[in-house]
Amino acid sequence: MKIGITCYPTYGGSSTIACELGLELLNRGHEVYFICYDLPQRIKKSINKINFYKVDVVPYPLFKFPPYTMALASKMYECIKIHKLDILHVHYAIPHSTSAYLAREMAGKCNTKIITTLHGTDIRLLGMDPIRPIKNLPHIINTFFLIQKQIPAILLMVGDGPERHKAENLVKTMKIEKHVDFIGERDDIENILKNSDLLLLLSENESFGLVAIEAMSCGVPVIATNVGGLLEIIKSGKNGFLVEPGDIASAGNMALKILKNEKIQNKMRFFSRDFVEMHFSLAKIVTQYEDYYRKILDA
Numbered sequence: 163m164k165i166g167i168t169c170y171p172t173y174g175g176s177s178t179i180a181c182e183l184g185l186e187l188l189n190r191g192h193e194v195y196f197i198c199y200d201l202p203q204r205i206k207k208s209i210n211k212i213n214f215y216k217v218d219v220v221p222y223p224l225f226k227f228p229p230y231t232m233a234l235a236s237k238m239y240e241c242i243k244i245h246k247l248d249i250l251h252v253h254y255a256i257p258h259s260t261s262a263y264l265a266r267e268m269a270g271k272c273n274t275k276i277i278t279t280l281h282g283t284d285i286r287l288l289g290m291d292p293i294r295p296i297k298n299l300p301h302i303i304n305t306f307f308l309i310q311k312q313i314p315a316i317l318l319m320v321g322d323g324p325e326r327h328k329a330e331n332l333v334k335t336m337k338i339e340k341h342v343d344f345i346g347e348r349d350d351i352e353n354i355l356k357n358s359d360l361l362l363l364l365s366e367n368e369s370f371g372l373v374a375i376e377a378m379s380c381g382v383p384v385i386a387t388n389v390g391g392l393l394e395i396i397k398s399g400k401n402g403f404l405v406e407p408g409d410i411a412s413a414g415n416m417a418l419k420i421l422k423n424e425k426i427q428n429k430m431r432f433f434s435r436d437f438v439e440m441h442f443s444l445a446k447i448v449t450q451y452e453d454y455y456r457k458i459l460d461a
Contacts, residue, residue, distance in 0.1 A: 163455060164193040166241050166274075168234070168262070169253040171202035173321065173347045175372035176281040180253045181205045186448040188212070195241050199230070203349060215241050231257040231264075238265035242274050249455050251277045275458045281369060298387075299329040301364040301410055303336065305385075308414030310341050313421060317342045320354060355380040359427065360417055366407060368392050374402075375442050378434035383427065385417050401434040 165187060169180035181204030188194045188211060196202065199217040201209065217237045219228040238261055241247060250265070252258035259278040266274055299319075306317040319329065319342065326344065333342045348354060355361075361377040363386040370391035374384045378395075384402035386392045398404045403416035420427050 163187075163248045163452075163459075164195075164245050165455070166195045166197055166238065166245075166247045166250040167253075168197045168238070168250070168258050169202060171198045171200040173203055175370070176253045176279075177202050178204055178372060178376075179279070180251075182444060183251075183448060183451060184212075186444055187452075190448070190452070193245065195245060195247070197234070197237055197241055199234075231261050234258070234261040235264035235268070238262055239268045242266065242269045242272060246272075247274045248459055249275050249277060251279070253279045254281055277455070277458065298364045298366050298407070299325050300332055301408065301413070302362045303329060303332050303338075303342070304410045305362055305364065305413040305417065306342070307336055307338060308410070309417050309421070310338060312418055315341065315421070318354065318358070319344045320346075320348055320351070322346050351376065352380065355382055358382050360385065360420060361402075362413070362417070363387070363392070364405075364407070364413060365389065371395055375438055378402075379438045379442075381431035381435050383420050383430040383434060385413050385420075397433075397437070401430055401437055 165184075167180055167184045169177050171177060181202050184194045184196060185205060185208060193213070195213040195215060196205065197215040197217065199219060201212075201214055201216075205212050215237050217230070217234050219230050219233045221228050234257070238250060242250065242265055250262050252262050255278050259276065262276045262278070266272060266276060302319075303317070306315065309315050310317075319326075330344060333339050345354075355377050358377070358380075359382070361374065361382050361384045363371060363374055363384055365371075365387055366389070368387070368390040371386065374386060374392065374395050377384055378401055384396055386396050386402060386404055387407045388404040389407060392404065396402050396404050403419075405412040405416060420430060
């Protein structure tokens with residue numbers, strides 16, 4: 163199949179899914195074309211294998227912001243016409259699905275099918291980046307405060323965004339700066355997770371929670387809020403614990419239950435890895451995508 167993929171080329175779950183999907187489809191012999199305003203972080207190491215269409219956005223004096231939707235549509239149209247795409251798979255409806263529709267309309271008679279994957283903030287219709295209000299950083303910091311009072315611990319804050327400054331101030335106010343490290347955006351997430359003992363994911367809402375899957379694939383148990391897709395991933399008592407949003411005391415207690423008991427920790431590590439391999443392996447998930455693509459093409 164000839165498949166075009168558009169995603170935001172930044173750090174985050176949607177980009178990770180799009181990139182890993184594209185790379186595996188490429189390994190399976192499909193033609194894959196990424197259409198983005200920059201090369202996604204996840205595929206920079208595979209640049210020699212990737213077909214990449216860069217969207218150039220030209221500033222226009224009349225508009226406060228450059229007209230990205232039309233620029234993207236134009237580049238999608240170019241890719242459709244040259245390569246006769248079977249599938250154009252876009253991640254995030256706004257504005258990617260709009261651009262895809264416009265591109266297909268410009269192409270006239272073509273058989274390109276459009277598939278849109280909605281991600282969490284698509285549904286909320288709010289532009290938020292990693293380290294943002296929905297991630298509830300104060301709850302993570304307050305939970306860690308309870309943990310470090312009882313055992314020696316370090317909190318690694320991975321990512322960047324508009325809430326980072328507030329989080330750093332809160333850490334200083336609580337006088338735990340020596341125990342908290344803001345390490346920003348990183349490409350070596352796997353190495354960070356492999357050297358971690360626990361993941362705190364206390365979001366106000368999560369459409370799925372890809373970072374929890376990534377953590378468990380490295381054998382890291384997860385303390386998460388009982389929201390969204392996290393209920394599908396976290397099996398309380400087996401690969402972590404679920405707590406109600408805002409229940410910092412329970413989050414701290416559950417974290418200490420794991421961290422203070424090596425037997426529980428090791429048991430959860432093994433279950434976490436096995437659970438991900440059984441339900442969320444790359445081979446299994448990409449096969450499901452291929453089957454869905456074929457179903458759409460045959461419809």
